[in-house]
Amino acid sequence: GAGVSQSPSNKVTEKGKDVELRCDPISGHTALYWYRQSLGQGLEFLIYFQGNSAPDKSGLPSDRFSAERTGGSVSTLTIQRTQQEDSAVYLCASSRLGTYYNEQFFGPGTRLTVL
Amino acid sequence: AQSVTQLDSQVPVFEEAPVELRCNYSSSVSVYLFWYVQYPNQGLQLLLKYLSGSTLVKGINGFEAEFNKSQTSFHLRKPSVHISDTAEYFCAVSDTGSGGSNYKLTFGKGTLLTVNP
Numbered sequence: 001g002a003g004v005s006q007s008p009s010n011k012v013t014e015k016g017k018d019v020e021l022r023c024d025p026i027s028g029h030t031a032l033y034w035y036r037q038s039l040g041q042g043l044e045f046l047i048y049f050q051g052n053s054a055p056d057k058s059g060l061p062s063d064r065f066s067a068e069r070t071g072g073s074v075s076t077l078t079i080q081r082t083q084q085e086d087s088a089v090y091l092c093a094s095s096r097l098g099t100y101y102n103e104q105f106f107g108p109g110t111r112l113t114v115l
Numbered sequence: 116a117q118s119v120t121q122l123d124s125q126v127p128v129f130e131e132a133p134v135e136l137r138c139n140y141s142s143s144v145s146v147y148l149f150w151y152v153q154y155p156n157q158g159l160q161l162l163l164k165y166l167s168g169s170t171l172v173k174g175i176n177g178f179e180a181e182f183n184k185s186q187t188s189f190h191l192r193k194p195s196v197h198i199s200d201t202a203e204y205f206c207a208v209s210d211t212g213s214g215g216s217n218y219k220l221t222f223g224k225g226t227l228l229t230v231n232p
Contacts, residue, residue, distance in 0.1 A: 004158065031218060042224035043205060056219065091158060095218070104220065106151075106158030 002026065004107035006092050012113045013082055021077040021110045025094030032075050033095075033104060034059075034067060038088035046090075049075060082114045117142040117208050121223035129231050130198055136191040136226045138206030146208040148189040149220065150180055153203045162204070165189065176200070201230045 005024045013019050025032050034046040036059075046059040049069045060066070064082075069075040079086055089109040095102040122137040140146060147166050151159040163174025170182040180191045189206060204227075207220040 033218070035222075043207075043220075043222035045219050045221070048218055093159075102218075103161050103164075106160070108156065108158045 004092055004094055004105050006090075006107040006110050008110060009108065010111045010113075012115065014115050015084060016081055018078065018080045019082055019112065021079075021090050021112070023075045023077070023092030023094075023107060025073060025075070025092070026105055027073075029094035029096055029105075030072065031095045031097055031102065031104075032069060033093045034075070034077050035091040035093065036061075036088045037091055037109065043091070046077070079112075082112075084114050087112055087114045117144075117146060117210065117221045119206050119208055119221055119223035121204075121206055121226050123226050124224065125227045125229065127229045127231060128196055131195045133194050134192065134196050134200075134228065136204050136206075136228065138189045138191065138223060140187050140189065140206075140208050142187075142208060142210065145211040147211055148180075148182060149207040149209075150174065150178070150189070150191050151205045151207060151222075152176075153205065153225075155202070159205065162191070196228070196230045198230050198232060200228060203227050 007022045032049040036044045047067050048056040051072050052069050064080045067077045089111050091109045093104040093106045095104045118141045120139045128134050149164045150162040152162050153159045162178050163172045165172045165182045173179045178193050182189050203225045205225045206223040209220050
């Protein structure tokens with residue numbers, strides 16, 4: 001079956017512009033996660049959705065970052081007024097439920113480059 | 116809070132040689148442990164996990180890992196590697212608490228395994 005998909009695969013933007021990154025989770029997965037993978041910091045948790053609500057936004061680095069999920073499915077991560085330090089690979093994952101024993105399946109990521 | 120240390124950022128080995136990728140963690144609570152693999156331009160894939168029971172865990176592609184609570188380690192091993200094992204490997208932990216946070220994975224910075232012919 002289809003895995004987690006993300007779009008775009010690559011995004012180049014200018015400093016100060018807004019960007020939207022999209023994640024399509026595996027059908028039927030109620031839990032969705034965003035992570036950021038950068039050279040200096042490794043893989044960092046950003047936000048967790050259970051259904052359409054986000055009980056844990058603790059990893060969002062600043063108020064320029066926001067995310068939403070609609071219909072218990074697609075999620076969009078928005079970064080406003082992008083900065084060069086936002087350059088990274090943004091990974092989305094989904095799982096059947098939001099518990100440890102439910103394997104998180106990862107998408108291929110969106111590589112964001114801020115010039 | 117938890118942290119994960121992967122002691123080697125890069126490990127080069129020859130094909131058919133054994134390999135061990137080291138992972139140590141720090142946590143004030145009990146943890147579950149995971150190893151993920153990331154092939155070039157792909158997302159992460161779960162290799163194996165330790166939740167409870169036997170401390171030796173076997174995963175996909177011939178990998179295994181051993182949980183050592185006293186040394187707070189979860190090293191990944193394979194007795195004979197192939198060229199196709201070239202990838203980045205991530206160790207991760209989550210807490211075991213019932214308070215609802217056990218979905219959150221804390222990752223190490225990764226170890227790039229390069230298998231040479």
